Amino acid sequence: MNDTKRERLAGIQQAVLAGDMDGIQDLVTAALAAGLEPDTILSEALTPAMAIVGDDYEKGERFVPEMLISAETMKMALEILHPLLKEDGIAPVGVVVIGTVEGDLHDIGKDLVAMMLEGAGFRVENLGVDVSPAAFVEAVRTHRPNFVAMSALLTTTMVNMQAIIEALCEAGLRDDIRVIVGGAPLSQEFADRIGADGFAADAASAARLAKTLIGA
């Protein structure tokens, strides 16, 4: 790769870190026009940028608002890249079905996890908030994901995670997927108790957890 291409990748990475929502799509379009492959832009500019965002967050150097700006910027880049990646037959690292459990309307944390996963190369089917066990089951049948990721932000709704896992068992789908859970009131101990495969304390570690579990 020549230096100009490297500079373009660095520029895209910098734009994501700085949350340049106005400039990002032009940078990506220009990079594609200059001959960079869509999957190179994803894996060598967007993924490292989101990894830095995640690390900074864990170190307490970046906060939710900044993370949201960067993640949304990355998503704007992915809007251009996704159709091209599909055309090129580039398979995602894995597929994740994600949602906030029934009775719970919190979406910021869950959307951040979704975006961090996308940044890490996963295809994410975001079911939104207040998602019933039946809707999770239906989405697993349709999208055949590697992971089901569930979020709950209330002590009163986190118990609904168990019902979703049971519904997946009853539908005979539990063995095909890994269940990962997160949300402020949760703990590793709670995740173990309800029979989840993994727990992540925040968006950055959720992406890392999924990558570890899938062996990527």
Next chain:
Amino acid sequence: MNPSACDAVRIRILPSGTTVTAKIGESVYEFLVRVGVDTAGVCGGAGLCHKCLVRFLDPKPTPCPEETAHLTSAQLAQGWRLACRHIVQTNTAIYVPAISDPSLQRMPVTTPSAPPRLEALRLDALAGRHQEPQGRPYWLGSSPCPPWPDPSNTGSIRLALDIGTTSLAGQLIDAASRRVLANAATANPQSLYGADVMTRIRFVQQDVRAHTHEMHRLVHQGIAAVLIELERRAGASLLDVGHVAIVGNPTMLHLVLGVSPVSLGRSPYQPAFADRIVLRAEESGLPIRSDARIDILPGISGFVGADLIAGIYAVRLCQQHEPELLIDLGTNGELALWTGRELLVTSTAAGPAFEAASISCGMRAVDGAIDRVILHGGEPTYSVIGGGTPRGLCGSGLVDAIAVCRHLGLIGPHGRILHVAEDRSGRVVGSGQDARIVLVDDTVTLTQRDIRELQLAKGAVRAGFDTLLAHAGLHVGDLRRIAIAGALGSNPEPAHLFEIGLLPAEAESAEIEAPGNTACLGAARLLESPRQLEQADHIARAAHAMNLGTDPTFRRAFARHMALRRQ
């Protein structure tokens, strides 16, 4: 609720000297809220605000780590503790400092309860109706619909009450002269069960009947405190109140009436009632003359309530052929857009930051609160309510302070506090998550977390603004007038609203108004005549509520407007 002898102790509350039974195991904060003693706490006992300071006389409990970190050793030695960090264990005496006025400490310490007949009536009449609003009022109660009050024989004073998620506000108005006699506000005691509406609805869901009753009791306890304070300030008697208008978001109005709000907590978020409700005071639980008439103003949807209707009326939206917008900053940031032909309304989850309730040095707009910050000769200068020593920031002071710090470069465009090594002003202390900006000595500071709270609140409101306009096919430049209301303390400085991007830079050519608490203002004005009151029903019928939660452009706008800059 009579605790048996073995799990109950007696606590003497000073300075009132009342002795009250407490349950072993509840937190001292919960106990004080339950019996109606107001502390300065604003986080609902979560241990975040460090404001519910009380003094234990004997015995003094061992300080917890948060107290050793936040209180001076002299305070600790005197027995000052955070009420939410200690549980009731033994008979004791506790001194609770008055937060704004001693009369707020004289709230009824007995447990008020709703008249049982009315409770049954309400639950049967309203719960589970899930009806579409009919756009006309109906009355509750066994007696005929209360007539329009005649000021000459049923009281010469009108009362407007704004039941907010975070704060309860009231206003007394002389009916003849339309003069405002007094304003008063207090924290909503329901905050004990969560800062936002959804958390409180979840609490009710756990035991619908008992918890609806508890939330109803708490809100009436807060209203009683507001009424006592209003009476004192106005130098008038509540017995002269002949007519009351109550506004608030739908959840709060359900709980004021003792109706379960659980249908508002799940899709399709239907209220049990939305039309205007008329009832006699004796059936409301309000401690005023029994024949006073109460109008609970109509709402629009499960999220958009009577407070916005009153606001729309107060700022005279919908009367011109040109587009105009009303923004009401509260725990729910509500927006009303008049396109020139139709009225679109929406609500965004801003959180309590605009009321400074989730802010480290935040406080209600009472004596000692900084309500304005402006730059004077390159230095921030403050105005303090009551003129004394500043003790904290109310909502308007917070918005101003962040705008000024942003202008001085102490806060970056994404909300990050300048690194201490790069700071030449000497105002930045600490780094990373612990960074803060010293505003006044060491008493009033702005933490990194405070700025994040305001970013989230501002981002939600501005995203609502952009999405609503896009929906109507309008541009910012089309807006002739923007009214920015809310009980922030003082009116925010318009230049600061542009500086932090709460308002779009292109709106600078529009007429910007800051009319204050339009919910109370409008509610009081609607009571002036039957025809005016019917306007509320008209507005409710005409408004189209939009749910932005499902709008994909909202999320993007939300992220974009996290940034604190002109855009």
